[in-house]
Amino acid sequence: MMEPGLYHILFISAALFFIGVYGFLTRRNLITMLMSIELILNSVNLNFIAFNKYLWPGKLDGLFFTLFIIAIAAAEAAVAIAIIINLYRSHQSIDVENAEDLKY
Amino acid sequence: MITGSTILFYLLAALTLTCGLLSVSTRQIFRAAIYLLFSLIGIAGIYFWLQYEFIAAVQIVVYVGGIVVLIIFSIFLTQQAGEKLPKQKPGRKIFSALAVFCGFALTMVQVYKHEFDFDKTMVSPTMSNIGQNMLSTKEGGYALPFEVISMLLLAAMIGCIVIALRSKPETK
Amino acid sequence: MPNATIIALIPLLPLAGFLLLGLFGRKIFKNSSGLIGTALLLTSTILALYTAYEYFFVYGKVDGVYQQFIPLKLTWLEFSPGLSIDMGMAVDSISVMMLVVVTFISLMVHIYSLGYMKGEERFPTYYAFLGLFTFSMLGLVLSCNIFQIYIFWELVGVSSFLLIGFYYDKPSAVAASKKAFIVTRFADLGFLIGILILSNSSGTLDFNTMIATLTSPDSDAVKTATASSFLGASALTWGAALVFIGGAGKSAMFPLHIWLPDAMEGPTPVSALIHAATMVVAGVYLVARLFPVFAITVPAVLEIVGWVGAVSAIIAAIIACTQTDIKRVLAYSTMSQIGYMMFALGVSKYGGEGGLGYTASMFHLFTHAMFKALLFLGAGAVIHYVHSNDMNDMGGLRKYLPVTHITFLIACLAIAGVPPFAGFFSKEEILLAAYQNNMAIYWIALITSGLTAFYMFRLYFSIFWNKQPEVHGDKHGEGGFVMMLPLVLLAVGAAAAGFIPFGEFVSTDGKALESHFHLRFSVAPVALGLAGILTAMWLYKKQNEKPARLASSLGSMYKAAYNKFYIDEIYLFITRKVLFNLIGKPAAWFDRNVVDGLINLTGNTTQSVSEGIKKIQSGKVQQYAIYFLSGVIILAVLFIYVWR
Amino acid sequence: MNLLLLIGAPLLTAVAVLFSRNKQQVKWISLLGSIIQIILAFALLFAFRQERAENNSAQMLFEQNHKLFDSLNINFHFGVDGISVAMILLTSLVVVAGVLVSWNIEKMTKEFYFLLLLLGLGAYGFFISLDLFILFFFLEISVIPKYLLIGIWGSGKKEYSANKLALMLMGGSALILVGMLGLYFTAGHSFDILALSKIDIPVYIQNLLFPLLFVGFGVFTALFPLHTWVPDGHSSAPTAGSMFLAGISMKLGGYGCLRIATYLLPEGAKEYADIIIILSAIAILYGAFATMMQKDLKYINAYSSVSHVGFSLLGIGMLTQTAITGALMQMVSHGLMTALFFAVIGMVYDRTHTRMVGEMGGLMKVMPFISTVFFIVGLCSLGLPGFSGFVAEMTVFMGSWENADAFHRIATIAAAMSIVVTAVYILRATGQTMMGPIKNESHLQLKDAAWNEKLAAIILVAGILAIGIAPGWLNDLLRPAAEEIMNRIDGK
């Protein structure tokens, strides 16, 4: 076991990022896709905080970035959920594969 | 040397990743939401561990208290309870896994190869520090993003209202 | 000095006639067009005769040598200093001689046509075309620049085309006119390339300068031109040979003669003018113009000229013996006689006594113009009378067409070389020249002259004697004064032209040439001629079975001659099968399918690629994300590991 | 003389047409406008000769320079030399003839004339431009009107043909564009033709850019094997459209090949001259043979255009002063001749409603005027002396022969052979349509040309004869300009 440090956190965040990406690519339910997006954003937040802590503690850029990402995530999630609910109303389903009318 | 702090970190890491993984793999949508919740809590834990308490608090308030609740509500709205999620095609899964693994490997290789210049001071921000910067309009201040995000939230709100509360008779 | 205005008027008056009648003929000069044309040409003829008189007897001879005068020369198109196409007038003995011949024959034809073409719907057009032809022909003979001669060369070609196709609603006339134009055009290609070679070698297009440059053996131009060789012959040889091909085409020399018999589809006076007396001798004239070059610099080509002439002469004579269309017989006869002129040039040398062939050739050209035009006009009168070209439809016409009969007989005697008619003198000189230089050609010429007498009298007896005529419905006699006058005038010419001391006026170097008359030498041709006449008389004077039996006894030879040695068929094979089927069709197919196909293929490929990749836009948002992610990863890998 | 008039006149006419009220107005305004253009073109000719007579030996006369995109060094730089003057004359004659033969267009008359005038505008602008960019602008202006003219008023497979034409010409433009930009950057940011002609461009760049420019312009002028738009485009276009296409548009390409590609990139021209010669010799012969097999009159003329235009390219490829002069003469001559040919074909088609050679015959009897013109143009096409074609072709031959090696000579002979093939197909066409017996009884009722058609034909015939009978003036116009081009090629 090693002393946990920046690289450990970077590993966690990268892993979480790609877990989120994997979820986005494979989940068929729109809400779960949205959840995957949240994971992605959180992994990014972790990155910012870790960099801020270990490398650039002099300024709070990373921290504020995280803060605003959280806020954006909330707004994005809200709009996305509104759209999903509207889609559900018209399609009677939130399966992403049922919304494929627009193609080619 | 194994200290309590180290063990705590690994526990948090394990919680975050496991829950994250379960959240994208379980076929029970409600469970997925709960796993997401725990994963986010794990991340909040890591923030605590890093002594970024303010962010940890925000994380818990906004995510746990806000977004996850929103998601759970929307699950209630759109899903009959107990219904399992549909399966994805194996081909898609395999290809996604491959792509994701490549991406992960690529990123990790680059990150581990890179020599970051560490700052040994390891200071943590204080609350007043954060507060002053947040509303400052000078160099290093964050007043403008603050205003921008307020406009964004306003716009998102308007958008949500229009879309989610669509009133049928008014349109024709 | 020659008067430029007068000489210029000679070709310009017919041109004026062409423009006048061509533009306004059908509306304004509907009835008077013939008279206008004739009047203009009469003026031309008088001017030409005046010029001839002036030239030969007043100013032409300086120090005993006939000089060339160039009273007018305008630059028409300048390529570079010294190299330009000029429009000029060269006045020398042969051009003046030709002026007279062309205007005189043309005038005769104009007059004759007043009667012959009367009542034609396109009467004004006819006279317009005649004017155009006369203008072009006069321009041709006056040319002082090789390109000028080429220009008028083409113009006479097209006027010939127009006149052959005058009866444009007759498919055979259309075909004949096309054939005439295309075959001569093919020959002109040779002429053109020849011009390019000669002009490039000599650095000029002007006849005099060109001849001067190319005949001085130590000039640089000649040295370089003879040094460079292509397919075993020097550039000059090629040039001269190609120019000769042009001449051979126009003069219907073997094997480019096939257009001439078909050209008889035109109105008969036209045949008399163009395809007997004037245009077809242009080839001879051309060789004569460039004679110093041929004789001094490239004697090999001159030898070719001689042989082509000889072969044409005998082949045409043989074919003429078998044909039944009287105009075709005359056409082959023309070809045969031009062969004479050609080989006369071929056996000639430059300067002094050796130049006898040249003089003889010109002399024969002159006399031939008279009697051949007469023959055609006479044949025209006959055709006019019986409405048929076929010998078998004729016979015993001497009572109905007395004037025609007599004039025709005179012409036949002239062409057969019976003394003292014109043909005798010119032919004697030719045979003498051949005898002096080339025995093989001499023998061919001798046989030909016998054959000539035979087929001419075969023609004569078949028309005017032989069987009794069927009585025709409308007897309109011989066609009146306007048709008789030219016959008589030409008959006078055919009878008397031989007494002109031609060598006095025309020779290679302009010095007078004594005409030698060897009785000993004349015996053979005259005897052969008489033999031919008698044979023809024996066979054809009365209707009998002898000709048919003779024909069948000769078997395949007769058949081959009757079918013109299948030369037409060979041409047909080449054009139909080779040009159209082997080149034309594949070219058209290639263009539509390969070249255009490739272009279309590009378009279609684009379309099908577009169709093929539409699946990428699958409508699945996750698929889009996969492309997105793959794009990111691939770009990252490329830029981190490959293009770093 | 102010060259802007040459652009202004057609532009004003086009605008006036756009605002006119009825068909009569449209026609008469167009006619008036095009007559003004002719007057301007002749005024230009005389002014030009006057200047030259007064020993004004500047390469370009009547130069004007108006700043356009100053920072990019793009200017309205106009000026004319002999070549331009000749081309402008050609354009003005074809325009007025085109306006006249379209007199009876009923469908969308206003649009038709508007597009027609726009095409003319493009050509005028192209010929007076001394700035590559502006030249390219005017070149491109004419693509869309062509497309619309064919597509809307055409016949047969008009959409296909219009598309093909537009796309192939656009392809040519694409190549020109790249070559043009290459020149621009090589020359230190200048599009000015005169400036570009003064600098030494490195040989490897010339070898790179020359094919782009030459092939690009070559597409416009039917360079083998990129000529396939010609038969389809010409045969589908309405009469005036074909006249413009063959009479003017193809000349834009030839002019470009010479003025831009060859003049500005002499080393490149030398490098590729042999290929040009081979291609154009193939085009000449192959076009002629392909023509022989055509049965549709318009296809006949279209393929024969491929063949004839080959002479211009051949002349350019020969790189001698006389050959280039001949090439230019051929452009002018072919422009007039082919415009006239299409006009006559149009007249015949309007009456008989067929263009198939086999379905006609003996038309000389019912329409002597049209037949005579048909005949004249046929004779011009086969290079008969007295008509312009002869002068041009002979000049090309004379110039080509100046190259003493076997390659050039064989190419010249091959090209010369086409005059026989040309005679074959021209005589076939005239023989089957104008001569012979009348095949279709209904043709007996047909009328001869109307006044407008007569006028159009006479204008073009006059042009053909003016060159054919007295080529000196054209020679004087073109030769000094060709000499200028040769000076650059020879490095003087």
Next chain:
Amino acid sequence: MNEFFTLMKSELVVTAIIFLLLFIKIGKGMKNESLLSLVQVLLLLNFIAGFFFNKTGNLFGDMFYTTPLIAFQKNILSLAVYLISLLCSDWLKKTGHLPEFFMLMLSALLGMFLMISSSNLLIFYLSLELATIPVAAMANFDLEKKRSSEGAMKMILSSAFSSGILLFGISLLYGATGTISFPEITAQLDGSSVQILAFIFIVTAFAFKLSIVPFHLWTADVYEGSPMAVTSFLSVVSKGSVAFIFITVLYKMFQPMQDMWYTLLVILAIATMVTGNLFALRQQNIKRFLAFSSIAQVGFILVGISSNDYMGITAVVYFVLIYVFSNLAAFGVATVIAERTGKENIDDYKGLYKTNPFLSWILALALFSLAGVPPTAGFFGKLFLLTAGGAKAAYWFILVAALNMIISLYYYLRVVRAMFMDKNDNPVEPIKVSPVVKLALIICGAGIIMIGLLSWIFEYIKTLH
């Protein structure tokens, strides 16, 4: 403080309009017609206001900066929004949420203004989201239509995914350089692999917004699903703004990596032009058709951007200006026809010229301009882009671009052919175009013809540096 008002005037004006609309909405509300007229007037004022008091300056430390060129870019966007408000007035009058629509649109516009002016990754990211999220909501404004919500869903999810990747890239870049301000990052760039990775991640976000292949796949679906007004907004305003900031980011922030991004742009430009064109070839729906054509147009913009000099900037700004007119004219005509008849397919346009010559001419002009055919301005725009791209002497690259113009001409001509040449038994009936729309169409038409010939416009842009 005075400086604050002058430098941020565009943003302030837009914000003011948003709040005005908000108060109207919260208050008594207004009829759609009068509200629309009001908004149109306000937008016109906004556009006009953009011409005054343009200065260079920074605000909020390094977060916000503006120059006359940026102000001009903002003005182009304002103009486009104004034109959209005119062109789509038929649809807007009918919609039940007019004030909300404009609030969202103006929020997005505000986001774009801030994005163009941003000099900091944080503000850039925020304004990017501000420019995206409201548009996603707007895409769903045809509430009754299934396709509208599908389009909105695709847009919000794709853009969330894309911003995730962007953020990951930003975080890596932050880790490697320790700053989020553009000039400071420039100083820290050393070309290490993490920076390259971060760069690629960041560029993909631009690529996504600009619909560069292979990040373009959302475009056509969203364009087709959205209301026409939103489609126009997306294809013109959104693209234009991202193109502007893309230039700034590449030319300023990533200047040290210029060799790399030049190669990247070449690859992306070729892929984009080719793919866009190939897809556009067989589209039937006019919106989808214009979507793919706009993808191809972006490929040309990339050619211009690749020049890495002032010429590139000028050419792109100029092109976007022309593109605004051309594309909006095309969308305008499509809107009118779709609103009145519900016909959106190219085949429905057959014989349009017979019944609606005015619309046909405008659409034809627009398409010619898009195809880059003179005398329309598109010719100049495209040519200048290629001229800019040619500065690196990569002629084969220009050649590929030029050859792509052929394909694009083919499909633009397809529409022209349908309108002018093809016969149709059942053509679009004659439409009486309302005066406002007609005015807008005429403005667009005039712009298409005049901008190219009025060369001082280009010269003016050039002087703005």
